[in-house]
Amino acid sequence: MKKYLFVLIAISVVFCGFKLQSTFDFTIPNGWPKPTYDFSKNPLTDEKILLGRVLFYDPILSKNNTISCASCHSQYTAFTHVDHALSHGIEDRIGNRNTPALMNLAWHTNFMWDGAIHHLDFQSLAPIENHDEMDEKIEHVILKLNQLPRYKNLFFSAYGDSLITGERTLKALSQFMLTLVSANSKYDKVMQQKDTFTQQEQNGYLLFKQHCSSCHTEPLFTNLQFENNGLPVDTILNDWGRMRITQKATDSLKFKVPTLRNIEFSFPYMHDGRFKKLSQVLHHYTNGIVHYSNLSPALKQPIILTSNQKVDITAFLLTLTDKEFLFNKQFSYPR
Amino acid sequence: MKLSRFIVLILCISCSLVFAQKNASIQLNFKGLFNNLPLQLDSNYILPNNDTISIETCRFYVSKIQLFNNNQVVFADSTLAYLIDLANPTSLTINLLYPLNKKHNAIQFNLGIDSSLNVAEVLSGDLDPTKGMYWTWQSGYINFKIEGKSKKSPSRYKQFQYHLGGYLYPNNALQTLRFKTNKKQRITFVIEVNKFLTGLDMSKVYQIMSPSENSVLLSKKLAELFKVK
Numbered sequence: 001m002k003k004y005l006f007v008l009i010a011i012s013v014v015f016c017g018f019k020l021q022s023t024f025d026f027t028i029p030n031g032w033p034k035p036t037y038d039f040s041k042n043p044l045t046d047e048k049i050l051l052g053r054v055l056f057y058d059p060i061l062s063k064n065n066t067i068s069c070a071s072c073h074s075q076y077t078a079f080t081h082v083d084h085a086l087s088h089g090i091e092d093r094i095g096n097r098n099t100p101a102l103m104n105l106a107w108h109t110n111f112m113w114d115g116a117i118h119h120l121d122f123q124s125l126a127p128i129e130n131h132d133e134m135d136e137k138i139e140h141v142i143l144k145l146n147q148l149p150r151y152k153n154l155f156f157s158a159y160g161d162s163l164i165t166g167e168r169t170l171k172a173l174s175q176f177m178l179t180l181v182s183a184n185s186k187y188d189k190v191m192q193q194k195d196t197f198t199q200q201e202q203n204g205y206l207l208f209k210q211h212c213s214s215c216h217t218e219p220l221f222t223n224l225q226f227e228n229n230g231l232p233v234d235t236i237l238n239d240w241g242r243m244r245i246t247q248k249a250t251d252s253l254k255f256k257v258p259t260l261r262n263i264e265f266s267f268p269y270m271h272d273g274r275f276k277k278l279s280q281v282l283h284h285y286t287n288g289i290v291h292y293s294n295l296s297p298a299l300k301q302p303i304i305l306t307s308n309q310k311v312d313i314t315a316f317l318l319t320l321t322d323k324e325f326l327f328n329k330q331f332s333y334p335r
Numbered sequence: 336m337k338l339s340r341f342i343v344l345i346l347c348i349s350c351s352l353v354f355a356q357k358n359a360s361i362q363l364n365f366k367g368l369f370n371n372l373p374l375q376l377d378s379n380y381i382l383p384n385n386d387t388i389s390i391e392t393c394r395f396y397v398s399k400i401q402l403f404n405n406n407q408v409v410f411a412d413s414t415l416a417y418l419i420d421l422a423n424p425t426s427l428t429i430n431l432l433y434p435l436n437k438k439h440n441a442i443q444f445n446l447g448i449d450s451s452l453n454v455a456e457v458l459s460g461d462l463d464p465t466k467g468m469y470w471t472w473q474s475g476y477i478n479f480k481i482e483g484k485s486k487k488s489p490s491r492y493k494q495f496q497y498h499l500g501g502y503l504y505p506n507n508a509l510q511t512l513r514f515k516t517n518k519k520q521r522i523t524f525v526i527e528v529n530k531f532l533t534g535l536d537m538s539k540v541y542q543i544m545s546p547s548e549n550s551v552l553l554s555k556k557l558a559e560l561f562k563v564k
Contacts, residue, residue, distance in 0.1 A: 041456040116473040121457035125464055129471035139465045166465035170457045245473060247506070247547075 021160075022046045026106070029183035030192065032219050035106035037120060037178060042171045044178065047158040050334065052176030054154060055169065057333050060144050061124075062090050062134035069127070069173075072099045075331050078262035079103065079180065085273025089133040096132070096237050098273035100258060101266040103182040103325065107220055113255045113271040114242045115226060124173045138166050145169065182261050182325035183219070190319070191219075197319065204316025207309055211285075214298040215257045221320065226254040227296040230289035234272055241271070250294050264321045278317060282310045361516075363400075363429040363442075364523040366564075367393055367421045374528050376422055383533055388495070390483040393528065394420040396447050396461070396468065396476065400431065402439035402516070409437040416448060418461040418468060442522065443513040446558055447478025450509075453502040473545065475502055478509065479557060481528070485537040495537050499554045501546025508550045510558035523564045530560050 024044035028035065055061065059068045067090055073079040079102035081088060087095035097113050111117040117126055127133040128141060145151040145164050152162040159168055189195035197205060208216075217223040226242045233239075233253065242251035255271045269275040275284065286303050289295070305313070325331075367374030369390075379389050398416035401408050410433040420426045433439075448462070453475050457464060468477045477500040485495045501508045516522065531553075543549050 038456065118454060118474040119456060122464070122469070122471075122474050125469065125471040138471070139467065142465050165459060166463040167457050167459040170464065174457075246503075 024049055024179070026178065027181075029181070029188070029219070032183070033107065036109045037106040037174075039106075039178075042121070042174060044175055045158070047154075048172050048175045049179055051154045051158040052172035052174065053331075053334050054151075055173055056176050060148075061128055061136060061141055063136040063140075064090050066090050067134060069124070070333070072127075072133075073102050075328075076326055077101075077265045078182070078326065080266045082265070082267065085268050087127075087133060089130070090135055093132040093135075095130065096239060097271055098268065101262060102177060103180050103259065103261060104220055105180065106178045108224060110224070110226075110256060114245050115256055116245050120174045120177065121170050123177075124170055138169075142166055142169065180325075180331060182322040184324040185261065185322040186319040187316075188219075188322075198315070200312050200315045201319050202316075203309070204312035204314065205319075207305070207313050208316050211303050211305070212260075212313075215296060216260050221260040222257045224257065226251065226256055227298075228253045228292050228294050229255070229285075230292065230295050230299055231270060231274070231284065232288075232290050234274070237272055239272065252294060253292060254294070260317060261320045262322055262326065264318050265326065278314050279310065282313065286310075357435055358432045359435040360520065361402075361431045361433065361442075362521045363397075363431065364521065365397075365419045365427045365429075366523060366525045368525045368527050369529045371527075374421065380529070382529070384487075384536070386537055387486045388483055388532065388537070390481065390528065392422065392480060392482040394418060394422075394468065395479040396445075397429070398445045398448055398452065400429070400442070400444045402431075402433060402437070403441040403443060403513070404437065404439050406441075409439050410434070415452060415458065416461050418466055439516055441513055442516050443511060446510040446512055446561070447500060447508060447554070448476035448502070450502040450507070452476070470498075470500065470545070475546065476500055478554065481531070485541065487536070487538040488541040489538060490541055495541040496544060497542075497553065498544045499550045499557070501550050503546065506546040506548065506551055508546065508554040510554050512558055512561055514563045525562050525564045526557075527560045527562070531557055 022045060024046055026035070026039060026044055056069045056073075059065045059071070061068060072081040072084070072087055074081060081099040085098060087097060087099045089095060100113065105111075105120055108120070109118065111120065111123045112126065117123045125138055128136050128138055142164055145155075151164060155164050155168065156162040158172060186195055186197075190197050215223050215225070215227055215229075228241075231253070240252050242254040242256075243249065245251075263269075263278070267276055267278075269278070269281050275281050282305065285299070286305050289299055289302070291300075369375070369380055374390065374393070376393070377389055377391060379387055381387055395418075396416050397419055400412040400414075402410040410431075412431055417429050418426060452458070452462070462476070464471075468480060469475070470477060477498045479499040480497070482494065482496045484493050486493065488495050499508050514522070514524075540549065543553065
């Protein structure tokens with residue numbers, strides 16, 4: 001009998017050992033495509049997500065320990081930086097692009113406005129090491145983390161030992177960012193027939209499908225491609241977009257199509273944050289297109305909208321606001 | 336008691352001998368040379384164009400090591416990549432264990448990281464991005480990094496920095512090298528660094544830090560400077 005008891009205890013100890021890692025179920029919203037991120041290479045667990053979340057909110061990632069990822073990617077504004085046209089780094093340094101909103105990243109294969117980064121795991125390296133952002137070195141981040149018992153513990157519970165490496169740090173950051181799924185806006189509820197559009201929103205939706213959705217494709221509200229959307233060149237920034245990466249003239253002035261989800265909060269707009277208001281964005285598409293040779297085909301025919309129609313489209317765009325996402329406690333500062 | 340311990344010991348030794356005989360090892364060594372002498376980091380050298388230079392850093396990736404017998408792959412190393420760093424003596428030796436019954440007459444490896452590893456998830460060990468061999472502003476590994484000082488360099492600290500890499504067409508800088516092997520179990524690869532720097536005008540080209548035509552050209556030149564000694 002005693003022997004059995006011992007076996008039982010041994011089994012439960014082993015079982016508890018496995019229980020230490022609690023797997024996180026990543027749910028694909030109804031009707032959405034399969035994510036492109038390969039979860040088998042970095043299986044989500046609650047402990048790793050928590051580690052990533054702590055890192056995301058920790059200014060230790062920057063050279064002088066003053067700014068964190070969340071400094072420019074604030075949850076309440078869809079993980080972007082309101083009122084900052086260009087990204088804002090340590091010592092008030094200003095970068096050359098608008099901070100993108102972070103959500104639904106498991107479906108993205110290229111990151112940054114020019115697609116310079118090809119895998120979510122490597123994305124965090126760019127702001128950490130960019131001179132105008134965190135201006136730190138990943139090697140040094142690891143050194144700093146290694147000196148803190150708090151991180152030793154977090155890495156231990158996430159990975160089963162307290163070894164802190166670049167790979168583990170970056171994978172944990174990916175894990176937290178992968179959980180940032182926004183799929184509970186009014187639009188989503190209408191699609192699931194749990195809510196209805198107002199007449200104005202419905203008009204706006206139809207106009208949106210006619211004029212905007214070839215690039216801002218549902219349900220992600222981006223086709224994840226790079227497009228030239230006819231913006232005049234900013235002669236101070238002289239940013240040629242995707243061409244810097246591919247060195248192909250045909251990619252000149254192409255930028256990654258951003259999602260429109262939570263657009264109510266993600267102003268200012270465009271890769272350089274040149275527009276503060278949605279009305280300015282719509283005005284650009286109706287009146288401001290520069291006809292470059294590689295202009296997005298969808299913009300070659302002029303878009304004609306009355307001011308009422310613009311109001312309708314705006315009303316529809318506001319249905320993409322997802323309050324559950326913006327105020328989800330799982331995404332906020334880890335207390 | 337003593338006897339049984341002795342028997343166990345004998346058993347262990349004989350077992351290990353039996354297992355050891357199934358594998359053979361081959362040792363690869365990497366050496367930097369400058370004017371036919373071992374390269375000394377941080378010491379001054381004079382190039383034929385009268386530039387005085389010193390080398391602070393010289394590191395590169397060796398990956399996908401394979402042994403061939405008459406053009407047939409007989410062994411593929413399971414380690415994805417090795418970071419060879421001339422400042423780190425232990426990194427200069429690679430020990431390969433391969434099955435003894437496989438004959439080989441050639442060895443092949445990549446100088447750098449191929450596209451399949453470049454597009455993979457973040458990796459550990461020598462491929463961890465903390466090794467200073469990953470471009471952070473644009474995804475991709477640096478295949479070969481050489482940095483130092485040059486009297487002719489117009490940069491702020493008289494530096495030169497060549498970070499060679501790139502895995503996408505048309506700027507794929509990866510080089511595949513193949514050498515004949517003989518029966519010796521030690522192969523020493525030398526890289527004649529002086530020949531790499533000769534012909535580079537550091538008053539003009541003192542910095543290559545992204546995938547580019549120059550990166551590809553210099554990578555090709557580099558591949559020709561690896562020799563077996």
